[in-house]
Amino acid sequence: MSERDFSARSSNVSLVGLTKKFRSLDGAGEVTAVNEVNLEIKAGELVTILGPSGCGKTTTLRMIAGFEYPTSGSIFIGGRDVAMVPPNKRGLSMVFQSYALFPHLTIYENVAYGLRVQKLKAAEIKERTERALELMQLTPMAKRFPSQVSGGQQQRIALARAIVIEPSVLLFDEPLSNLDAKLREYMRDELRKLQKRLGITSLYVTHDQSEAMAISDRVVIMKDGRIQQVGTPREIYAYPQTKFVADFMGKANFINVQVLGMEGEAARIEIDGARFTVPRPGSAAPKSGPALLVVRPEALQLVAAGNAAGAAGVERAAGVAGAALQGTIDRFTYFGNIARYEVSTSNAPLLIESYNPETSSVFSEGEGVGIGIDFESARLLPVERKEQQ
Amino acid sequence: MREKTRLSVAHLVRDPVLLFLVLLVFTGLFLFILLPLYKIFSYSVTNDAGKLSFQAAWDIFRSRAYLEPLKNSMLLGLTTGLLATIIGYVFAYALTRVDMPLKGFFKTIATIPIISPPFILSLSMIFLFGRNGLITNKLFGFEDSNVYGMHSLVVVQTISFFPIAYLTLTGTLAKLNPAVEDAALNLGASRARIFRTVTLPLSIPGILSSLLLVFIQSMEDFSNPAVISGNFSTLAVEAYRTITGMYDMRGGSLMALMLLAPTLIAFMLQKYWLAGKSFVTVTGKPTVSRQQSREPKLVWPLFAFCMLVSAVIILFYGTVLVGAFVKIWGINFSFTWAHFKYVMTLGWIPLRNSVILALGSTPVAGLLGMIIAFLVVRKEFPGKRAMEFVSMLTFAVPGTVVGIGYILAFNGKPFMWTGSAFLLIMAFTFRNMPVGIESGTSTLMQIDRSIEEASTILGATGAVTFRRISLPMLKQAFFSGLVYSFVRAMTAVSAVIFLISPRWNLATISIFSLFESSKYSDAAAYIVVMILIIVVAIGLLNLIVNLLGNSGQIASGGSSERA
Numbered sequence: 001m002s003e004r005d006f007s008a009r010s011s012n013v014s015l016v017g018l019t020k021k022f023r024s025l026d027g028a029g030e031v032t033a034v035n036e037v038n039l040e041i042k043a044g045e046l047v048t049i050l051g052p053s054g055c056g057k058t059t060t061l062r063m064i065a066g067f068e069y070p071t072s073g074s075i076f077i078g079g080r081d082v083a084m085v086p087p088n089k090r091g092l093s094m095v096f097q098s099y100a101l102f103p104h105l106t107i108y109e110n111v112a113y114g115l116r117v118q119k120l121k122a123a124e125i126k127e128r129t130e131r132a133l134e135l136m137q138l139t140p141m142a143k144r145f146p147s148q149v150s151g152g153q154q155q156r157i158a159l160a161r162a163i164v165i166e167p168s169v170l171l172f173d174e175p176l177s178n179l180d181a182k183l184r185e186y187m188r189d190e191l192r193k194l195q196k197r198l199g200i201t202s203l204y205v206t207h208d209q210s211e212a213m214a215i216s217d218r219v220v221i222m223k224d225g226r227i228q229q230v231g232t233p234r235e236i237y238a239y240p241q242t243k244f245v246a247d248f249m250g251k252a253n254f255i256n257v258q259v260l261g262m263e264g265e266a267a268r269i270e271i272d273g274a275r276f277t278v279p280r281p282g283s284a285a286p287k288s289g290p291a292l293l294v295v296r297p298e299a300l301q302l303v304a305a306g307n308a309a310g311a312a313g314v315e316r317a318a319g320v321a322g323a324a325l326q327g328t329i330d331r332f333t334y335f336g337n338i339a340r341y342e343v344s345t346s347n348a349p350l351l352i353e354s355y356n357p358e359t360s361s362v363f364s365e366g367e368g369v370g371i372g373i374d375f376e377s378a379r380l381l382p383v384e385r386k387e388q389q
Numbered sequence: 390m391r392e393k394t395r396l397s398v399a400h401l402v403r404d405p406v407l408l409f410l411v412l413l414v415f416t417g418l419f420l421f422i423l424l425p426l427y428k429i430f431s432y433s434v435t436n437d438a439g440k441l442s443f444q445a446a447w448d449i450f451r452s453r454a455y456l457e458p459l460k461n462s463m464l465l466g467l468t469t470g471l472l473a474t475i476i477g478y479v480f481a482y483a484l485t486r487v488d489m490p491l492k493g494f495f496k497t498i499a500t501i502p503i504i505s506p507p508f509i510l511s512l513s514m515i516f517l518f519g520r521n522g523l524i525t526n527k528l529f530g531f532e533d534s535n536v537y538g539m540h541s542l543v544v545v546q547t548i549s550f551f552p553i554a555y556l557t558l559t560g561t562l563a564k565l566n567p568a569v570e571d572a573a574l575n576l577g578a579s580r581a582r583i584f585r586t587v588t589l590p591l592s593i594p595g596i597l598s599s600l601l602l603v604f605i606q607s608m609e610d611f612s613n614p615a616v617i618s619g620n621f622s623t624l625a626v627e628a629y630r631t632i633t634g635m636y637d638m639r640g641g642s643l644m645a646l647m648l649l650a651p652t653l654i655a656f657m658l659q660k661y662w663l664a665g666k667s668f669v670t671v672t673g674k675p676t677v678s679r680q681q682s683r684e685p686k687l688v689w690p691l692f693a694f695c696m697l698v699s700a701v702i703i704l705f706y707g708t709v710l711v712g713a714f715v716k717i718w719g720i721n722f723s724f725t726w727a728h729f730k731y732v733m734t735l736g737w738i739p740l741r742n743s744v745i746l747a748l749g750s751t752p753v754a755g756l757l758g759m760i761i762a763f764l765v766v767r768k769e770f771p772g773k774r775a776m777e778f779v780s781m782l783t784f785a786v787p788g789t790v791v792g793i794g795y796i797l798a799f800n801g802k803p804f805m806w807t808g809s810a811f812l813l814i815m816a817f818t819f820r821n822m823p824v825g826i827e828s829g830t831s832t833l834m835q836i837d838r839s840i841e842e843a844s845t846i847l848g849a850t851g852a853v854t855f856r857r858i859s860l861p862m863l864k865q866a867f868f869s870g871l872v873y874s875f876v877r878a879m880t881a882v883s884a885v886i887f888l889i890s891p892r893w894n895l896a897t898i899s900i901f902s903l904f905e906s907s908k909y910s911d912a913a914a915y916i917v918v919m920i921l922i923i924v925v926a927i928g929l930l931n932l933i934v935n936l937l938g939n940s941g942q943i944a945s946g947g948s949s950e951r952a
Contacts, residue, residue, distance in 0.1 A: 094843065096839040098837050102844070102858055113847055
């Protein structure tokens with residue numbers, strides 16, 4: 001396999017103070033779509049920008065592609081500032097959400113297009129196009145038109161067309177959102193395998209957090225034009241820096257606590273009068289005063305009502321220090337692999353997920369319960385004032 | 390605002406091809422649309438010494454010479470608009486809502502008047518209903534039937550322009566979501582009630598649109614009133630006669646302005662007021678195919694109506710065909726090739742000129758139309774709205790106005806172009822682009838923009854993307870733009886009648902002179918030859934466009950199809 005040839009030109013990307021302002025829809029004011037974004041993407045890395053719609057992720061991608069020019073800031077690709085370079089001179093390629101295949105060209109000609117534009121020798125065009133088609137298992141249908149093949153195959157054509165020109169950076173604009181769930185998962189894995197094998201620097205934009213988790217080296221969470229947090233999928237999930245990140249990446253519960261003080265790394269906290277220790281509160285944790293305890297639904301444990309903090313009968317999960325809160329089950333949903341409880345407490349409404357529910361006791365709606373917290377995986381965040389959101 | 394302008398200027402400077410195209414289009418639009426219009430205005434309000442003066446305007450106003458033709462033109466426009474719209478609506482309704490035989494035949498019939506040479510229907514009218522008319526004289530034995538006048542004009546224009554109404558209304562009726570009518574049917578309404586309470590109200594914007602479009606066409610029409618109106622004077626013809634007969638250029642210009650005002654207003658109403666009122670629902674959702682009515686009491690009257698309209702059209706066209714082969718219509722019906730011999734000898738040069746100039750302007754108009762559509766839909770640059778507006782404006786400016794404006798603008802330094810082939814080609818080009826622009830724009834709007842972006846990011850320049858990606862996808866629109874501009878160039882009368890010269894005489898103008906000397910059968914032969922040329926040319930254009938694009942089929946929707 002000579003597919004390593006495709007990756008020869010992979011470059012690093014760095015965004016410095018990247019800002020894009022648009023005129024607002026009513027024409028009166030300005031909307032800052034992307035606000036002072038700084039980001040380093042290492043050569044060969046796959047970075048995903050994840051965020052809700054309107055967060056500026058697509059605008060950022062389009063500025064890197066060259067379809068939008070930044071209001072201010074710089075885009076360096078392989079050390080060269082390309083912010084004002086037209087898109088066709090940037091040496092990138094892109095996989096579009098709609099695939100954007102050329103409907104009037106055969107699959108072969110779609111893939112060969114970028115090479116023909118570069119006016120390469122016929123023999124080289126043929127050799128590289130055939131190699132890309134082979135790599136994406138498209139050879140048997142090379143003579144067909146894009147409308148005559150399936151959605152997954154169209155996706156592979158778009159990918160083949162993008163990699164055949166050996167781009168310095170490969171951009172993905174929600175490329176899997178048009179596929180059905182099963183195919184999406186399959187293509188996601190294929191895409192990641194291919195990207196790793198070829199080592200192409202890639203920037204991937206999506207609003208699907210599980211997709212971001214599955215394929216990325218690092219994830220960038222964006223909101224309202226600003227970067228909220230950058231990190232590996234594990235860092236983002238395990239150590240969210242803001243309430244938004246915790247909420248957007250997976251599900252999270254926020255319990256109101258008081259931080260009493262620090263004991264080295266650990267934080268001593270009080271929940272509704274009872275005291276606990278959070279061993280790894282995270283770097284965003286306030287040192288004292290009111291705070292939010294971030295706990296994932298799977299790190300909460302239901303116990304029979306009346307079990308006070310530190311009491312017995314909580315041997316079901318290691319690290320769960322008895323019932324920290326008391327509550328009532330409002331709603332119970334059974335998924336087979338998970339039982340999900342919505343529980344109201346005097347502190348905050350909680351979402352609790354119990355895995356493999358058939359092995360543990362199942363509670364029913366209306367029942368009073370105690371809630372144990374796995375403080376090992378709990379983190380602390382400052383309380384955000386409303387106007388800061 | 391300023392921010393955006395600054396950015397789009399920066400954009401232009403970075404893309405020299407785009408800059409060049411934008412400047413080229415603007416120059417063309419300025420020279421060949423705005424300048425002539427401005428010249429008519431300025432000429433009308435100056436005196437011979439070039440000073441500002443409303444003397445000519447006052448004279449005309451006082452003499453009331455304008456009143457009669459203005460009144461006549463408006464009356465004619467409204468009558469024709471109404472009749473053509475009614476016929477067009479019934480035709481469109483029958484073809485979209487009813488399951489009946491011969492639909493393909495009816496559709497073909499309805500396109501014939503659009504692509505046929507001028508004068509043909511007036512000629513038939515004279516052949517059938519004139520003093521020696523087949524029907525009036527031979528059938529009923531009238532000795533002195535008067536075919537000339539408004540009544541004939543209404544018949545001829547209604548047949549000429551009902552296809553415009555039909556096409557407009559087919560668009561409206563076909564695009565109304567069938568689910569709306571199905572819902573009414575499902576609620577228990579009868580077909581008649583659905584028509585009255587759902588279909589008709591929802592197609593009102595289309596009906597008004599059709600009224601206005603036919604009104605514009607009727608007002609603009611020069612060729613029919615010029616030969617068959619008798620004492621019924623219309624603005625387009627009166628402006629021409631004022632200039633060529635009375636050598637009163639200023640009076641003619643003022644008439645032209647009076648002609649321009651209502652057509653322009655109608656155009657603005659149609660384009661800006663009605664456009665926002667359309668009930669046509671365009672969604673990405675595939676619409677279920679329409680259930681077509683098979684109720685006999687609906688099908689057969691509509692079928693009979695379509696047959697009747699078709700029969701009239703066939704009668705009119707057939708008459709001219711026969712007329713081209715008889716010695717003297719009405720007197721000696723024996724067969725002869727003489728009229729064709731005339732066309733091939735004395736009439737040959739104007740015919741050749743027409744073909745040369747039409748061929749010269751067709752690719753320019755077609756390409757320019759696609760370029761303007763592309764710029765307007767896909768690019769950002771200052772003055773974009775103005776470009777769109779001015780380029781569509783030619784649709785509303787009557788040929789008579791264009792012709793007079795061109796003489797005024799290009800009859801002296803710095804543009805000494807009157808009588809040249811160049812000016813005729815420019816007149817054709819700028820008059821005939823709108824259909825290309827219109828179809829190009831609507832095609833581009835349906836094409837996912839990222840297809841072009843994909844080409845760009847793969848390294849293609851704007852020009853390469855346009856040539857290799859956009860243009861092939863615009864093939865259908867390009868083709869209809871080409872056909873339309875060729876046919877219009879071959880059949881143009883009103884504008885070119887002011888611009889021809891002894892060197893560049895044209896076929897349509899020769900036909901006009903044949904009318905003036907009552908050589909009707911020669912005119913008929915001429916028209917038959919022109920129809921042949923047009924049909925052959927459309928076939929050839931089709932062939933060329935297919936060779937031009939890739940051999941592969943254009944897959945509608947293509948990659949943007951959701952999996």
